Amino acid sequence: MSTREVFDxxxxxxxxxxxxxxxxxVFLYYPAVRAVGLSFYNASFGRPNRFVGLENFLxxxxxxxxxxxxxxxxxxxxxxLVGVMAFSLFVxxxxxxxDVGQSVYLVSAIWPYALPPAVAGLVFLFxxxxxxxxxxxxxxxxxxxxxxxxxxxxxxxxxVAVAAIWKQVGYNVIFMIAAMNNIPDSLTETARLDGVGRxxxxxxxxxxxxxxxxxxxxxxNTIYAFFQxxxxxxxxxxxxxxxxxxxxxxxxxxxxxQFYDFGLASAKSVVLFVVVGALMYxxxxxxxxxxxxxx
Amino acid sequence: MLGTIVEYSxxxxxxxxxxxxAAGGIDxxxxxxxxxxxxxxxxxxxxxxxAAVVSTKETGIxxxxxxxxxxxxxxxxxxRALVDFNFDQFLLNSFVMSIVIVVGKxxxxxxxxxxxxxxxxxxxxxxxxxxxxxxxxxxxVRFVPLYELVVNIGWSNTLAAITIPYLASATTVxxxxxxxxxxxxxxxxxxKLDGVGPIKFLVYVLIPMSKGVLVGVSxxxxxxxxxxxxxxxxxxxxxxxxxxxxxxxxxEGEAMAGDVAWAMVMSGAILTLIPPLALLVxxxxxxxxxxxxxxx
Numbered sequence: 001m002s003t004r005e006v007f008d009x010x011x012x013x014x015x016x017x018x019x020x021x022x023x024x025x026v027f028l029y030y031p032a033v034r035a036v037g038l039s040f041y042n043a044s045f046g047r048p049n050r051f052v053g054l055e056n057f058l059x060x061x062x063x064x065x066x067x068x069x070x071x072x073x074x075x076x077x078x079x080x081l082v083g084v085m086a087f088s089l090f091v092x093x094x095x096x097x098x099d100v101g102q103s104v105y106l107v108s109a110i111w112p113y114a115l116p117p118a119v120a121g122l123v124f125l126f127x128x129x130x131x132x133x134x135x136x137x138x139x140x141x142x143x144x145x146x147x148x149x150x151x152x153x154x155x156x157x158x159x160v161a162v163a164a165i166w167k168q169v170g171y172n173v174i175f176m177i178a179a180m181n182n183i184p185d186s187l188t189e190t191a192r193l194d195g196v197g198r199x200x201x202x203x204x205x206x207x208x209x210x211x212x213x214x215x216x217x218x219x220x221n222t223i224y225a226f227f228q229x230x231x232x233x234x235x236x237x238x239x240x241x242x243x244x245x246x247x248x249x250x251x252x253x254x255x256x257x258q259f260y261d262f263g264l265a266s267a268k269s270v271v272l273f274v275v276v277g278a279l280m281y282x283x284x285x286x287x288x289x290x291x292x293x294x295x
Numbered sequence: 296m297l298g299t300i301v302e303y304s305x306x307x308x309x310x311x312x313x314x315x316x317a318a319g320g321i322d323x324x325x326x327x328x329x330x331x332x333x334x335x336x337x338x339x340x341x342x343x344x345x346a347a348v349v350s351t352k353e354t355g356i357x358x359x360x361x362x363x364x365x366x367x368x369x370x371x372x373x374x375r376a377l378v379d380f381n382f383d384q385f386l387l388n389s390f391v392m393s394i395v396i397v398v399g400k401x402x403x404x405x406x407x408x409x410x411x412x413x414x415x416x417x418x419x420x421x422x423x424x425x426x427x428x429x430x431x432x433x434x435x436v437r438f439v440p441l442y443e444l445v446v447n448i449g450w451s452n453t454l455a456a457i458t459i460p461y462l463a464s465a466t467t468v469x470x471x472x473x474x475x476x477x478x479x480x481x482x483x484x485x486x487k488l489d490g491v492g493p494i495k496f497l498v499y500v501l502i503p504m505s506k507g508v509l510v511g512v513s514x515x516x517x518x519x520x521x522x523x524x525x526x527x528x529x530x531x532x533x534x535x536x537x538x539x540x541x542x543x544x545x546x547e548g549e550a551m552a553g554d555v556a557w558a559m560v561m562s563g564a565i566l567t568l569i570p571p572l573a574l575l576v577x578x579x580x581x582x583x584x585x586x587x588x589x590x591x
Contacts, residue, residue, distance in 0.1 A: 003480040005415040006487040016410035016493075019403045020426060020463045027460035028429045031437035031444055038439060045443065087335075094332040098325070107579060108336035114571035115343075116522040118540040119564045122547055123346045126355075126557055134345065134357045169339060178587045227433050231524040235544055249435050249525075257529055262439045273436040280431050 032273070038266035045260060056267035065243065066251070066268075073247045076161060077225035083165040084221055085214070088172035093202050095173075096180045106177065113170030117231035124163035125236050149237075153244025156237050160245050163236065164229050171224075172217055179213035180206055212287060219283040226275060248272060343568065346561045355558030372562040376546075380559070382566055384535055385542035390570070392457050392527075392538060393520040397513050399462040404512075408471035409497050413483055423472070430465045434526050445530055452533045457526065466589065467512050473588050474508045475501065511585025514578045518571045539567045 007013070039056055041049040060066045095105045112120075127135040128149065136147045149155035183206060191201045207214070230249045233239055239246035239254065246254075252272065256265035345363065349355045350373070352366030377383045410416070411423055434441065441460065450456040478501070486496045502509065524540040531537050534545070546563045549555040575582065 004413055004476075004483055006483050007413050007493050008415045010414075010416055012493060013410040013414040013416045016406035016414075017422060020407040020468065021422075023403070023459065023463035024426060024429050027441065027444070028432045028437065028463065031440035032432045034440035035437050045446075091332070091335045091339075094328055094335065097328050098332060101329075105332055105336060107576060108340060110579070110583075111572060111575060112339060114518050114568075114575040116524075116540055116567055116571065118522075118524055118543045119568045120342075122543055122560065122564050123342050125547070126349070126561065127342055127345060129557075132356055132358075132557065134359075134362075137358050166339070166342065174583060174586050178583065223433075227435055230435075231540065234524070234528075235547060252435060252438065253525065253529075256439050256442070262443075265439050269436050269438055273431070276431055276433065276436065 035266045035269045035273075038263055039270050041263045041266075043262040043266075045262060049263075052263065056264045059264060060267055060271065065246075068243060069246050069248055069251045072157070072243075072245070073226065076157070076164075076229075076245075076247055077222050079161050080164050080168065080225040080229075081218060081221045083161065084168045084172055085217060087165070088169050088176055089202075089207075091169070092173050092176040092180055093206070095177060097198070106173075109173045110170040112167050113174060115167050115170070117164075117167055117228065118235055120163050120167040121160075121232040121235040124159060124166070128159050149241075151241050153241050156241055156244050160229075160232050160236050164225065164232050168221060168224055172221070175213050175217055176210065179210040183209050215286055216283065219279050222279055223276060226272070343565075346564055349558050350562035350565050352558045354556045355561060366558075368558060369562075372559055373566070376559060376562045376566060380542075380546055380555075380563065381534065382539065382542060382563055385537060385539040386566065386570075388536060389521055389539040391454060392523075393517050395454065395458045396461050396520040397516045399458065400464045400467050400516050401509065401513065403462055404464050404467035404471055405497060405502070407468045408475055409493060409501070411468070411472055412475040413493065413496070423468075426463070426468050427465050429463060438529075442529060450530075452531055452536045454536075456530045457523070457538065460526075461520065464516070467516065470508065470512055470585060470588050471505070474505055478504055507581040508585055508588065510578055511581040511583075514574050514582045515585065517574055521571050543567055 038049075040051060040053060042052045042055070043049040091109050095102060095109060098105065127133050128139075128147070130136060130148045130150050133147075139145065140147055147155060149159050187205060187209075188201070191205050196205065226247075227249055229247065230253065233245050233247060233250045234253075237245040239250045248268065249272070252265055252268040255261050255268060345357070348363050348365050349357060351369035352362075352372075353368045357363060377386075407426065411419060416422075445451070445456050445460070450459075482500055482504075483496060486500060491499075522540065523538065527538045528541050528544075531541070537545075543560075543563055546555065546560050550557055550560045
């Protein structure tokens, strides 16, 4: 028992906790539980519900559109994750290595944290516009390819992924620089005296010591790719062309608010809950393991 | 790729005759690191720089670097975005929403963290876990029932719809709890002996001792609230009540239809970016410190 616990009026404590608990129950727990319930119904707004058992889930299991949406989402998450972490680690290491101008570099690397996804998507849509974009102009010139991602699915996927990576760099650098600055200088000095080059120092000394942070970022970036990239898809591609960027969150939105199939949309919510639950579980287990190692 | 880049920059560095730490001479390796770093952050800033330049032009068609000279339409474009395309209203709506969310979350989370850290109550761990578990329930997981619930309460198109469901914050309660646990227990013991009640202790001791963390979480919450897109999109359908993120998509629709120049759209994008960006630049120090608490 901590000596901080000096107040003992249960009524006061309950009053202080009540607003947070009440909003959690009404707007978080209740809708989440009801989503599970609705997933067993054929339901739409203002229409009586009909119990259909597992039919909605069976539709998901047998729908080839949903399968491809799952596949696209996983691929999208992997590309965003690898892209953003490789670039952020590179930039963070360089910031760590300079003595002059560190704070200016740091601000110019973390600012995309404040970048609204809608702005990032819109700016990229413009820069990579198939006919008007300056980026398109140079990519066509350099690589000799015809950029037309309004009709080419693979290209659309790449453009959305690059925009999503751009926005997430700031968040990653914030955590990576904190972890890298925590590494004792004595270790860096020892590595230098032993003649360990810069690249080896990063990959063999720093990265292993940053593992807990890097792991945390793997989870957070996956959640970002799954849940916070809706605005990119909505603004840039509308899920197309022909489903090439139809990630799960966008697919769910369309079931609910274009087709008003609330039962099926709720089944899709349940699938997403399983995903976020699994990710969080792994995160807690692994961070637990590292705290034990760290003593 | 990283290895290749560094390897090539090393070769280049040897080729130009740089030495490791040549006293007195130019340290080419340091120059190389600066050059790579400057290039990397330039790439990060470049899209927004181009957007800012385009927002000052008449049409916004950019195909060569020569087109990237600032134009003279800045005033006209920003005026039209604000007045003709309702960005004045969108920005105001987003400000009101974000400030209500920040203040509400801060107030509720301070009280909850106070109870969790300084009160002797049963089932405390369970209560804390109950709050933390809401991290697993982002909007997409409870999308349809939340929509039905808010519509049934009669909150469609209201400020309540885009603020109240956000006011419970697992992240903020967690950060504040961690911070309170780092404050010496003698503070509260002394306060208790002096007959200071919990609310006075919160206002006169805890809050002044938590300024940095409170500023940091406020910036995190503001950026989070400001950038909300999906929920306002579905629950607000009156244009005069809409937030600026969705306002941008309305402007984009007009540009895709050819009714509005892209230069106009870019001025809308810059207007939407400025508030969270300004907060990040101004409060970067408390923000960075607060993030290090979050990860623990």
